[in-house]
Amino acid sequence: MRLDLALTRLRFTKTRSTARALVEAGHLRVNGQRVTQSSRSISVGDVLTLPRGKSVAVVQLLTLPERRGPPAEAQSCYRTLDPTGETAIAKDNSQDIKGNLSP
Template identity: 40%
Template sequence: MDGTQRLDKWLWYARVAKTRSLAARLVADGHVRLNARRIETPAKGVAPGDILTIALERQVRVLKVTAPGTRRGGYPEAKLLFEDLSPGEVAHE
């Protein structure tokens, strides 16, 4: 693997969306920006260092990709895939 991963798959692995099809719809409906550019292609590749801005129903999340996912695990595993840069978020370390 070259360090890139499909955007919809990464969103699912990072537990941003409950299913991969919901992750794909989130992207296709224009609710995701990759490095400040609106993305509508779920197959777009993301890599460590990319910044995702995701407009969810009740909040906007800003996530910095730190790693590609290998599977959808629990939240402790998922949070290793990103750094949360969302406004108002406090780093928990």
């Protein structure tokens, strides 16, 4: 299945063109590799890393959705690998930055 189509059916984006723009901007990784082609094929077992607002979602595909159905149906197609956001790629490093800031 095409990556942009999967992102839309999994309800990570509202439209396929939004998914295509997200992928082509280089904001998505598949199995740790940056992807810039929305036509890239994905399969069951692949790990997707994608932006979700100010955080990062890391999910593994369990099945490929056949349609863009209700949210519960879409969520049953993947599992979140880092629900707390504690992995290095999903961690917010803003607290780790120390500099010469005046009070």
